[in-house]
Amino acid sequence: MMDAEPRDSEPLGFAFRRTPWMFRCLGEADREPVWGPGRFVPYGDIPLEPAAAILSYGCGVFEGLKAERGEDDRIRLFRVDANAARFRRSAERIGLPAFPEERFLAAVEGLVARSADLVPPAGAGTFYVRPLMHGTEPLLGHAAPRRFAATVYGCPVGDYFRSRDGVRLLAVDAARAAPGGTGSAKAIGNYAGALAWRRRAAERGLDDVLFLDAAGTGRISETAGSNFFGILEGGEIVTPPLDDTILAGITRDSAIRVARELLGLEVLERPLSIDEMLSRGVGAFCTGTAWTVVPVLALEATACRRDFEPSEVAGRIRQAIRGIQSGARPDPFGWTREVPSIRSKHDTEATHRTDTGGDAAEEAM
Numbered sequence: 001m002m003d004a005e006p007r008d009s010e011p012l013g014f015a016f017r018r019t020p021w022m023f024r025c026l027g028e029a030d031r032e033p034v035w036g037p038g039r040f041v042p043y044g045d046i047p048l049e050p051a052a053a054i055l056s057y058g059c060g061v062f063e064g065l066k067a068e069r070g071e072d073d074r075i076r077l078f079r080v081d082a083n084a085a086r087f088r089r090s091a092e093r094i095g096l097p098a099f100p101e102e103r104f105l106a107a108v109e110g111l112v113a114r115s116a117d118l119v120p121p122a123g124a125g126t127f128y129v130r131p132l133m134h135g136t137e138p139l140l141g142h143a144a145p146r147r148f149a150a151t152v153y154g155c156p157v158g159d160y161f162r163s164r165d166g167v168r169l170l171a172v173d174a175a176r177a178a179p180g181g182t183g184s185a186k187a188i189g190n191y192a193g194a195l196a197w198r199r200r201a202a203e204r205g206l207d208d209v210l211f212l213d214a215a216g217t218g219r220i221s222e223t224a225g226s227n228f229f230g231i232l233e234g235g236e237i238v239t240p241p242l243d244d245t246i247l248a249g250i251t252r253d254s255a256i257r258v259a260r261e262l263l264g265l266e267v268l269e270r271p272l273s274i275d276e277m278l279s280r281g282v283g284a285f286c287t288g289t290a291w292t293v294v295p296v297l298a299l300e301a302t303a304c305r306r307d308f309e310p311s312e313v314a315g316r317i318r319q320a321i322r323g324i325q326s327g328a329r330p331d332p333f334g335w336t337r338e339v340p341s342i343r344s345k346h347d348t349e350a351t352h353r354t355d356t357g358g359d360a361a362e363e364a365m
Ligand SMILES: Cc1ncc(COP(=O)(O)O)c(C=O)c1O
Pocket: 064, 222, 223, 224, 225, 226, 227, 247, 248, 249, 250, 251, 252, 287, 288, 289, 290
């Protein structure tokens, strides 16, 4: 059953809805090339044995990116090549085979093209694409799986925070990832640990958690799913430098480049302690694909709480990035990529038949 009605009149939130298509590709370590032919198939359950490596050992990585329809009716992907590269790096970090970047691109483009009717009208939302990869081999002992699946699905989404003009964060004296760990990979194992902390934040009426470093020095790391920027007295914009505990956000990089190269602002990538943020901070914002650029309105820590006005700088950076993503303003960085349309329904069905024709028995496993 599909949940996504084309051009729904309800405003979209950030919630999953089933859509007609997904991309599937199976891989085997002992085969050359490792990855078999990809196929676009109807969205639905995927075969997985209870002993599959993903279920015991969390051998999985994922991505998240958006396609957006502009006022010119063209559909654009934003920095999909950066997601392809991060998907590869994440997989390599946890011992899964890289999914070739050009195939990642083709899979994402193919899905969006097939789902074009579900890409919301200009200004009404975006089409969120979720690529993932996991080890499917049944394994009892802890070992690198030798069979894998790559899957890409997507759905239309609206704003992450529907009626809010910013986020309120709970700074916890806890780390999301440790040095030497997998924090810089978009590995599934990095995410469940944040849920109990997020519940604690929700109980206090806050939206998310701001994690500190694992060494206990009080340095700000990032939230459960976004990067953090502080604005200090005098207008200094500071974001923690990337290391192996922080995800190298594509929106983080975009915000830094837009601030420096389009808005002429200085952005420092340097350690920022929670104490410095609470004593010298005048504003803050978070960046991420789902959130884009969101002002931080409150930062609550053990001893005190600071409330901030919505950051004007965050607004300018957000506006510039949103303009590029939607095609409303020029794209001096070459970040957007137009999705070629699939010519007709007939072509789509022909492609579907070809794509599913290969190893259908494996799909039905
Ligand atoms: C832990 C974490 N940090 C930061 C981000 C922001 O990254 P991006 O801007 O690439 O979405 C994400 C989301 O992908 C994330 O999961």
